[in-house]
Amino acid sequence: MTPVNSDFDEMLRRALHAEADFLEPAESGLDRIRQRTHAPWLVRQTSLMLTECADLARLIVIRVEPGFTSARATIAARGGMWEAFVALLSSVLSVLADLVLPSRRRGPARRGGPGRSPHAKTRSGSNLGWLRPALAVAGAVVIVVAGVFGLAQVRDNLVLELFPRSNPASSTSTGGSSTGHQVPTLTGGQTPAGILPPASGPSGSAKPSPTATCSSSPSKQQATPTPTPSTTSPSPSPTPTTPSPSPSPSTPTPTDTTGGAQTSAYTTGTSGIQTVANVAYAASPCESARPHSTASSS
Amino acid sequence: MPAEWDAEQAVTAMYATHYRSLVRLAALLVRDVATAEEVVQDSFIAMHTAWRRIRDNEKALSYLRQSVVNRSRSVLRHRVVVDRNAPKPAPDMPSAEQGALTLLERTAVVAALRSLPDRQREAIVLRYYGDLSEAQIATAMGISRGAVKSHTARAIASLRTVLEMEK
Numbered sequence: 001m002t003p004v005n006s007d008f009d010e011m012l013r014r015a016l017h018a019e020a021d022f023l024e025p026a027e028s029g030l031d032r033i034r035q036r037t038h039a040p041w042l043v044r045q046t047s048l049m050l051t052e053c054a055d056l057a058r059l060i061v062i063r064v065e066p067g068f069t070s071a072r073a074t075i076a077a078r079g080g081m082w083e084a085f086v087a088l089l090s091s092v093l094s095v096l097a098d099l100v101l102p103s104r105r106r107g108p109a110r111r112g113g114p115g116r117s118p119h120a121k122t123r124s125g126s127n128l129g130w131l132r133p134a135l136a137v138a139g140a141v142v143i144v145v146a147g148v149f150g151l152a153q154v155r156d157n158l159v160l161e162l163f164p165r166s167n168p169a170s171s172t173s174t175g176g177s178s179t180g181h182q183v184p185t186l187t188g189g190q191t192p193a194g195i196l197p198p199a200s201g202p203s204g205s206a207k208p209s210p211t212a213t214c215s216s217s218p219s220k221q222q223a224t225p226t227p228t229p230s231t232t233s234p235s236p237s238p239t240p241t242t243p244s245p246s247p248s249p250s251t252p253t254p255t256d257t258t259g260g261a262q263t264s265a266y267t268t269g270t271s272g273i274q275t276v277a278n279v280a281y282a283a284s285p286c287e288s289a290r291p292h293s294t295a296s297s298s
Numbered sequence: 299m300p301a302e303w304d305a306e307q308a309v310t311a312m313y314a315t316h317y318r319s320l321v322r323l324a325a326l327l328v329r330d331v332a333t334a335e336e337v338v339q340d341s342f343i344a345m346h347t348a349w350r351r352i353r354d355n356e357k358a359l360s361y362l363r364q365s366v367v368n369r370s371r372s373v374l375r376h377r378v379v380v381d382r383n384a385p386k387p388a389p390d391m392p393s394a395e396q397g398a399l400t401l402l403e404r405t406a407v408v409a410a411l412r413s414l415p416d417r418q419r420e421a422i423v424l425r426y427y428g429d430l431s432e433a434q435i436a437t438a439m440g441i442s443r444g445a446v447k448s449h450t451a452r453a454i455a456s457l458r459t460v461l462e463m464e465k
Contacts, residue, residue, distance in 0.1 A: 008454070008457075008458065009426065011407065012407060012422065012426045012454075012457070013426045013427070013429075015406075015407035015408060016326060016407070016408075016411075016422075016423065016426050016427040017427065019326065019407075019408050020322035020323070020325055020326050020427060021322065023321065023322050023325050023331050023334075024318075025317065025318060025321040025331070025334075025335050025338075026335060029313065029317055029321075029335060029338075029339060030309075030310065030313050030317075032339055033309060033313065033339050033342045033343060033346075034306075034309075036339070036343055037305075037306075037309070037343055037346045055376075059379055059380075062379065062380060063379075
């Protein structure tokens with residue numbers, strides 16, 4: 001048999017027809033098609049999804065089986081409690097495998113005959129091509145939503161942790177908080193008492209202690225936060241003005257030596273603030289360092 | 299097939315005309331009649347779903363062929379995973395009513411055909427069993443005509459080599 005060209009083609013054609021022409025499909029094909037097309041959409045999709053899940057479980061079982069067998073052999077070699085546990089687990093898995101691998105899709109009338117292979121039981125009616133992309137999209141959406149909400153939660157936690165008592169209403173430039181927890185900053189805002197503004201110079205140290213800390217640096221041009229002993233009036237942040245008269249190094253200077261509070265009070269013309277400031281300076285141990293502008297203006 | 303037919307009538311008409319040949323074609327591809335039947339039934343259901351877009355006899359047949367080929371590929375891909383761990387099946391026994399020479403020839407050709415890669419086997423089956431043209435094979439396989447020629451030529455060369463060695 002040395003086929004050449006048309007002979008070879010003819011031989012191929014004849015062999016293929018001889019292989020396939022005697023195959024007769026089952027008579028119930030049209031009924032099965034109609035049964036499936038007439039089923040409600042939800043029932044059809046549910047059935048297909050169950051089929052896909054069964055196929056997936058079957059594939060998982062097939063892939064896991066060798067490893068499970070070796071592990072079972074290893075554990076069984078140890079004997080004792082392990083052996084009993086493995087026997088129980090094997091029986092459970094066999095029951096599950098029987099549930100997962102049913103031969104329910106083909107009737108016995110359709111089996112047998114020449115050309116049949118054991119693949120007849122492993123065929124999956126894979127009509128859920130949309131399932132995998134849908135699952136992928138759903139997973140992506142879940143990840144994105146979880147990420148967004150997770151980031152929001154982390155941000156909120158960070159804010160609450162860093163600014164535990166921050167109140168947006170009290171962070172106005174008027175500095176109207178009466179709790180004494182707000183510390184004025186250079187920018188006119190206020191930072192919570194737990195957060196110290198960064199030191200802007202060698203003399204820019206501030207301690208949130210009830211006792212005022214006096215700075216001995218007369219040449220300080222920047223206002224430093226004032227730890228106000230009284231809880232009545234946290235002074236709004238002023239712009240630095242002329243430095244206060246230089247006291248002796250032994251005489252402490254109030255931390256807020258710029259007299260900014262007074263300047264701010266005068267510019268606003270509120271005598272109440274001025275009075276409070278005077279009282280504050282009177283109570284301060286650095287009384288001698290009262291800004292010159294305050295005395296002159298009063 | 300009138301265009302005003304609904305999907306039910308179209309499925310019935312196409313079933314009466316082409317179901318058997320499509321099952322045989324699929325059986326040559328997937329080597330299993332029951333699976334071939336399911337593949338073809340799935341294709342008919344897909345055609346039923348897509349009938350609004352098809353609405354033509356030739357298009358419906360082409361759609362069915364392409365669907366059968368694609369679903370057969372899916373079956374074979376799925377089977378590859380199963381075959382890795384499944385025990386080797388017993389070889390198919392030839393039927394007794396076949397003549398001895400035909401039987402030998404058929405067995406050799408079919409065995410050689412099964413050793414081909416999937417695409418080459420599809421091209422051979424569609425050409426020599428389905429009697430399709432290159433354009434129809436290209437449509438059914440979803441590839442170009444040049445690729446069809448290439449697959450067919452390589453398949454024939456492989457079959458020649460295998461059959462020569464067996465002789």
